Amino acid sequence: MQPTVRSMLALDDLALELVVDATALPDGALDVAVGWAHSSDLDDPTPFLDRGHVLLTTGTQFGPDAGADDPAGFDAYVARLREAGVAALGFGTEVIRDGTPALLVEACARHGIPLFEVPYRVPFIRVARTVADLNAADANARQAWALQAQRAISLAALRPDGLGATIAELSNRLDAWIGLIDAAGALDREAPAGGLDQPALGEVVGEARSLLRRGQRASRVIDAGASVGRPHRVTLQTLGAGGALRGVLAIGDSAQLDAAGREVVTAVIALAGLALEQNRDLDRARGHLRSGLLRSILAGEVDLAAGVAGEMWGALPSPPLRVAVVDAPAEHADRLAEFLELRVDERDGHLFFGRDGDTVVLLLEDADASLPDELADEFDAAVGVSDAIGSLRGHVASAHEQALRAVERAREQGSVVVAFEEISRQGVLAFLARTDARAVARATLAPLADHDAANGTALVETVRTWLEHGGQFDATAQQLGVHRHTVRSRIALAERLLGRDLSGFHARADLWAALLAVE
Template structure:
């Protein structure tokens, strides 16, 4: 039903109202703005008693004694400044016809001026408009109820969330889209209504809303496209965003959207429960794969990524969104994957041909990922160990085990536990240096760097070779090592390389 406007009021044949202003000379929307009320007054300045967006009716008694057009101009300008949308003049009540000065003043201000004939009481005009407001409110409530029923039926169809979203877009007459918790567009209706570049910018705004954990509706504009965003879920459990290509909603439409948000939240909660069950199953199957036997996983899941595969471990990764991302890739005909939780992090297994997707995952989620070399399932446990070794590297993003092959074996063994042991073993030597000001640790390191040869090591330190030999003997005594033997020298070198400076 059309909104109650000045044009709708003028079209009421039972009132006999006549537009005096030339419509072509009025502002484009002068007759089509929503009209909130109709009021009557013969005061010379009724504006203190008026609200915005109403039509004012008058019989013109306030114009008695006016000399010239200035009084009419000031009167109309006061009404226009207060937000009055139109002026109705009741003829044949106090005077015959409408003063020409009033017609000119209204034309100059762009104020619609209409005649109310003698046979039409002002109260009839006000009542007709109030009935139109009531009829519109009833129509909107009826629309909301009918839309609620249609949405409930849509929710019962296959892919109920998509069907509900499509029905919402049709009922509102706008584009509607659903973004998941990762900020990816899951579905939209109509699909081609929004340009890809606008959708990309909208996706960035959605990710910002999800990252900040906002719950309220957001209004924004991307170029000439207005949007409203509504989060699904609460607080730290935001599960997605519903976007509508609209700049505002009336109360009835907002109620409808709120019901869709509730239905979407329930549907996504059920999906999340299924996803958690799937992740628990995958975690149990991971134990089977680590025995280098894929038979159980293949029998339970039906299919697993084709060999050769790479195994990856992600540290501090959001397992839910990460699993959903891989699942969406699979549903779109992309890579098959196996994702499971483990004490070390999120374990991912993909075909070696899809290894590049792990780099995308690291960038998209801002996480560290260690990646194995391609292996068969009979070497899954080795691949998993390689991924963990790569993950221990102090590197951001995706780091491959192959990149560590050229590194020293000592750096691979330099775990926190190994550093603790090394620092404990070197403690007597370091305590001695601290208390006496000696330089035994640096002397030992320099001597070992010069293959335990006294002459070049002493020269590098700037001391006599006999001084160096004395220091090495003292260091060996403090460390309880016979540094004349190769095993002791190898152990000392390992301690010095592993311990923190």
């Protein structure tokens, strides 16, 4: 253990005596770690001191009568030491004067700096050497601890669940809570289980997800749970290379996190990163297998796919089920796959997914009806969902086609979920109008739109309402709040501008499709 002021005072061979009342010192003042002991009789030795140093002096700077009439001088001297972070002041007696100046004692008590006497028979060099030896012994002990901890962690990594064993061993060595958040942003494992309560755990996971979304290697220290008065200092460290992060290691506060402790954590980060990269290779292999099984299912070879899937993940989803097509940005592909793998494990065979080119195809039961919305929100994805089907045999391919049509519509609207039934309710004509007809539709309606813009008329609105009411002038007039003769004159004007006779079905259908396309 690194020496402290208290442990120095306890050493019999140094015979140091505290002359400031311990009760007048701030809490913990005697337990400050001492990094070095330095002697100086300069009036301002602070340029040569660092925080945690002990200053030894014989009081030459105070004169032979030790400032009996200059309390301000003593106060300024001690104030400088406090500002420099000096751990304690040692006064060598019987060298310049007997005893310690009373004004120095009062100043140290006032500024909260421990002051002890060093007897004449104890040279300052002995005090300095003792501090140096104790620090060296502590450094050697910490290095031995680090080597032992790294060896134990390396052995733990060789166990069947090497990653879990590594996390548990690190928790044991640091006597701290350790959590691993996977690339999908979920708490993969922790040690000890339940060692971090809510809402602190939620804040840790949320901050880890933020780091993962940025995609860059980073570390961060947060005070989780501070909002409810139970702060837990947690250090977050990303795992994996920038642009391909594999997770985040969360480390609770620990007294062992000195230089040696950080060496151990660095070793764990390397081991965890390696283990996660190996898992990534396995994930890729599983992904290729999933894609092959998906192609088999779409081709109607359900029995083959069901047999392989059963060996790997469990039975295929049971009807009624739906097919969903997910189109997520490429940068989210790996994280999306890991998220779905976790969901498959949770659902125990009631969910299947596979990659199909640039999209991911899901077979999901009604119990997972909310999953498409989760994917759209979490991964900025467009998702299309088919109608329900009652059997995997002979129906999956058509449901997949429905989902493809739905995801096309979803892409037009952004990161949303579109169900095929929304398209089918609008009819075939509405679907055709949304493909590549917009430019043609705008050109078709341009004479009416230009006339409205130039003359303040409402030909486009009138034609749309008239078609919605099946060409009925009275119903249209009532809807628009105008006379039926006004509607007739507007339709007649529209026919002249368009150069079309709108009394026939084909002309009306074509105009209706144009209106749908521009909407």
